[in-house]
Amino acid sequence: xxxxxxxxxxxxxxxxxxxxxxxxxxxxxxxxxxxxxxxxxxxxxxxxxxxxxxxxxxxxxxxxxxxxxxxxxxxxxxxxxxxxxxxxxxxxxxxxxxxxxxxxxxxxxxxxxxxxxxxxxxxxxxxxxxxxxxxxxxxxxxxxxxxxxxxxxxxxxxxxxxxxxxxxxxxxxxxxxxxxxxxxxxxxxxxxxxxxxxxxxxxxxxxxxxxxxxxxxxxxxxxxxxxxxxxxxxxxxxxxxxxxxxxxxxxxxxxxxxxxxxxxxxxxxxxxxxxxxxxxxxxxxxxxxxxxxxxxxxxxxxxxxxxxxxxxxxxxxxxxxxxxxxxxxxxxxxxxxxxxxxxxxxxxxxxxxxx
Numbered sequence: 001x002x003x004x005x006x007x008x009x010x011x012x013x014x015x016x017x018x019x020x021x022x023x024x025x026x027x028x029x030x031x032x033x034x035x036x037x038x039x040x041x042x043x044x045x046x047x048x049x050x051x052x053x054x055x056x057x058x059x060x061x062x063x064x065x066x067x068x069x070x071x072x073x074x075x076x077x078x079x080x081x082x083x084x085x086x087x088x089x090x091x092x093x094x095x096x097x098x099x100x101x102x103x104x105x106x107x108x109x110x111x112x113x114x115x116x117x118x119x120x121x122x123x124x125x126x127x128x129x130x131x132x133x134x135x136x137x138x139x140x141x142x143x144x145x146x147x148x149x150x151x152x153x154x155x156x157x158x159x160x161x162x163x164x165x166x167x168x169x170x171x172x173x174x175x176x177x178x179x180x181x182x183x184x185x186x187x188x189x190x191x192x193x194x195x196x197x198x199x200x201x202x203x204x205x206x207x208x209x210x211x212x213x214x215x216x217x218x219x220x221x222x223x224x225x226x227x228x229x230x231x232x233x234x235x236x237x238x239x240x241x242x243x244x245x246x247x248x249x250x251x252x253x254x255x256x257x258x259x260x261x262x263x264x265x266x267x268x269x270x271x272x273x274x275x276x277x278x279x280x281x282x283x284x285x286x287x288x289x290x291x292x293x294x295x296x297x298x299x300x301x302x303x304x305x306x307x308x309x310x311x312x313x314x315x316x317x318x319x320x321x322x323x324x325x326x327x328x329x330x331x332x333x334x335x336x337x338x339x340x341x342x343x344x345x346x347x348x349x350x351x352x353x354x355x
Contacts, residue, residue: 001125007063007112017112018060021092023129026054028173030136035181036147036217040160040252043137043152044168048130054172055092055129063109066098086174146224147217151252161251180213180247185298186314190214196269196296196317197222204335206241206267209274212298213249219271220255227254235342239335241265258338265338266331269294278302281318291325294318 005017033042045051059067070090077085085091096117099110116122140148154160162168183190193215196202205219219240227234235256244259258265270292272281278300284290285304294317295301301316303309310317 001122003116005112005116007108009108015063015109016061017063017109019062019095020058020060021125022056022058022089022175023051023054024175025056025171025173025177026051026129026133028177028179029054029171030133032179032181033136033140035179035213036145036151036253037179037181037213037249038169038171039140039148039151040155040162041169041171042133043140043155045130045133045137048126051126051129051133053091053093053170056086056089056172056175057092057095059088059090066095066109069098070095082174082177083171084174086176089175091172146221146228147253150224150254154252154254180249183214184212185215188313189298189315190218192312192315192317193218193271193296196294202268202294204239204241204267204332205269205271206264206292207271207273208243208264209272211242211245211273215271215273216249220250220253220257223255224253233339233343236339239265239267239339241267266328266334267292268328269296271296272300273298275300289327291320291322291327293320293328 001021001023003017003019003021006014007017009015029038029042032038059070073090073094074085074087077083099113099117100106101110101114141152143149151160155163197218207215207219223234223238223240226232226237230237233256234254235258239258240255241258241260241264243264244261250257264270270281272278272295275298278297279302281295282302282304285292285307291306295304295307297316297318298314299316301309301311301318304318306321307318308321310319
């Protein structure tokens with residue numbers, strides 16, 4: 001939204017006041033929410049004014065005092081990198097604080113901005129942005145995505161983990177935001193992963209490396225589906241192990257992930273998210289005899305003795321040609337024992353807390 005304004009600096013000396021109001025952060029959030037990411041944050045937008053905190057103001061030609069204050073405020077935002085303000089950009093909610101109504105003493109530049117900000121055109125723009133939000137929220141409520149449905153059910157029941165936080169999550173993304181929801185693999189990779197996840201003999205999974213969001217989403221959806229179909233706890237019906245990650249993508253999905261700071265647990269299939277693990281997997285199998293049933297790569301796969309390799313566009317699968325192994329029997333027994341211990345500890349915790 002371009003704002004081409006003028007104000008009198010002195011009598012008969014009119015100065016330009018030019019900014020662009022960007023709704024990119026709001027667009028990022030709407031796109032992410034449709035990918036089951038940041039759903040809670042998005043659904044918390046409940047009134048037209050809520051969209052304002054997602055708007056950026058790009059400073060083109062503004063009063064010197066406003067530009068100075070914006071630069072000083074920008075310097076104070078030092079971390080994390082993805083939340084730094086871009087050069088010549090300031091959040092609308094910050095920019096608004098630079099201007100005030102002071103009755104007869106109101107400065108001309110203040111009257112210029114506030115008059116526009118409170119005027120019909122700006123209000124109409126805010127309402128238009130909010131209407132887009134409402135439409136996407138409607139689509140999410142009608143979504144068949146199992147993760148979105150589960151998260152919305154938690155919100156409706158006031159049982160979402162974020163419900164007890166003083167403030168809902170909020171992230172005003174930069175114009176150059178790169179969403180983790182953007183697929184990082186070819187479509188054939190995800191199709192093959194879906195095919196594997198549909199196999200009833202795939203009963204557990206582990207993964208290492210920098211996790212691809214869309215792969216993680218498919219895996220969590222599988223656990224959620226199996227839990228709902230069987231009536232069992234997600235941990236019990238489809239254990240998922242992974243190296244620890246700090247994103248909270250699954251906080252409202254009703255999934256259960258076993259995270260490890262070092263090493264990983266057993267899984268029928270091991271998904272390698274990094275590019276250079278093929279040699280290490282070969283060593284684990286041929287030297288340590290860690291016979292996982294499948295190894296699934298997006299690249300970096302190498303031949304492993306006793307495993308059959310099949311490949312496609314952006315994926316490679318190594319499958320153990322031996323149906324059963326002592327290693328896998330022990331691994332499955334460990335997972336079952338681990339779940340029993342977790343359930344016992346969880347029962348004790350609830351009893352102590354009076355749940």
